[in-house]
Amino acid sequence: MDLAYTAEQNMLEESIAKFLSSEYDLDSRKALANSDLGYSEEHWQTFASLGWLALPIEEAYGGIGGDLVDTMILCESLGKGLVVEPILPSLVLFGGAITLAGSESTKQSLLPALADGSIKGSIAYLEAGAPSDFNHVETIAEQDGDHYVLTGHKSVVFNAASADHLIVSARTSGGVKDLQGISLFLIPAEAKGLSRKDYPTVDGLRASEVHLDRVRIPNANLLGDIDEGAETLQQVINRGILAISAEAVGAMEVLYTSTIEYTKQREQFDHPLADFQVVKHRLTEMFIEYNLAKSLCMKATMLLNQASEDAQRHIHALKFLIGKSSRFVGQNAVQLHGGMGMTEDLAIAHYFKRLMVIDAMFGNANIHLEAFTG
CATH class of the missing domain: 1.20.140.10 (Butyryl-CoA Dehydrogenase, subunit A, domain 3)
Structure with a gap:
């Protein structure tokens, strides 16, 4: 197994190190963590202009087409600066779910916007009853004609306050802890019936409790196949x-x-x-x-x-x-x-x-x- 980086990967590492040395000292990081937004939108747009947000996205959708090793290098390098921008929830989790399970129209709509920094997303899958089990899903999605209606509560949704879209896990069949019967839904962050309680985390980042009170979304917002979201x-x-x-x-x-x-x-x-x-x-x-x-x-x-x-x-x-x-x-x-x-x-x-x-x-x-x- 070849563990050596390519020339392009070395350049990526160097460009991030240069950015951190000039823009991300401890005082700057603390100021961002304590700000209303919790991160810098200016930095986010810089990440987009440098191609970092496009890194894991396929070329067909406006990305660079990098692989998981490229993303690992990005995250390791940003970890050296304790970067507070929402790379994990928006690019890795939300973008990863869209890439893996999104329809062609969903990919065409969202992935280019993720790559150019014009939208952000997050994924809501944890619930209070089981803080580490993704298969513990009490949130319910019921079909009502050409819509699904979602009701439930999601915990520790990272950067939900700055997300334009959320991917929410909900149960469409089976018992609370069953793997079968979990479905994923794409929900606009401002959907009627969706509310949040935002809070800072102990490490200076942001998360939210998300409550869903009969949130109605079109059937087309089902991500992947029904019951197969696990x-x-x-x-x-x-x-x-x-x-x-x-x-x-x-x-x-x-x-x-x-x-x-x-x-x-x-x-x-x-x-x-x-x-x-x-x-x-x-x-x-x-x-x-x-x-x-x-x-x-x-x-x-x-x-x-x-x-x-x-x-x-x-x-x-x-x-x-x-x-x-x-x-x-x-x-x-x-x-x-x-x-x-x-x-x-x-x-x-x-x-x-x-x-x-x-x-x-x-x-x-x-x-x-x-x-x-x-």
Whole structure:
């Protein structure tokens, strides 16, 4: 398996690094996270002009036609800057679902607009009764002539406040936890009967609780086949896991390199901290955990890219390792920085918070360990 980047992928990595160095210091990030919108629309349009939003979209729909490895590089690079713009919910999850299950007319309508930055979307699939099980669906969709009527509640819908469209999972048959009987629906964000409660997350991003009170949508807004949405959801979640794992790898790299620099500068007993053997050992362990996570992220991405039968098992292993390695690297970065490691004025704390949220997303490390060994 060739793990080397192409020249184009190296250029992508370099262009993102250049953007982050000039536009995305900690103070800028904190200001964006605390703003009304929660991110920069100007940055979003810059992402579009640089081709980043078009990266995973097929050329036939105004995109560049990149693969999952390209998206991994994008997310890893943006993870180094703790970027708050809605790449995951809009491009990876919403765009991925449209690509996988959308009709030709839906793709023609939405994918070019995603690529040029003129619309955003998100996906609403989690419910309060089961915060990590996508198959737990109490939201109901009932057919009424040439429309479906949706009623229910969705939790932790990332960036719903800035989305133009939502993809919502609803039950059209079967029991609450059945895989069969889940259907996906495309709903305008301003649809009558749809309401939101928006809130900031602990890592500085935005999410919403979404309530559906007899929301009527045309039959044409069914995404994919009736009762068969679970397979699409699983594929979209797999893409989401790869994206946040790559983001975590980028964040871990920053924590590791920042901690090395700090221990070289901070002195105790007239010696830099990095001179002490116990610190050297700890930095070595951080390096190992980071590289294990990076290697498995690349392998799992390439396997899913190739539609390998081993991809799902590797994705479970990856999500477990990301949770384990993120916690180890983050906790040791904080410890080696001393008390200041947990202050809001130092980037370390912000990276650590993001890593802990990533561990919880799409099922935590323990859930994926159980899936891997089961």
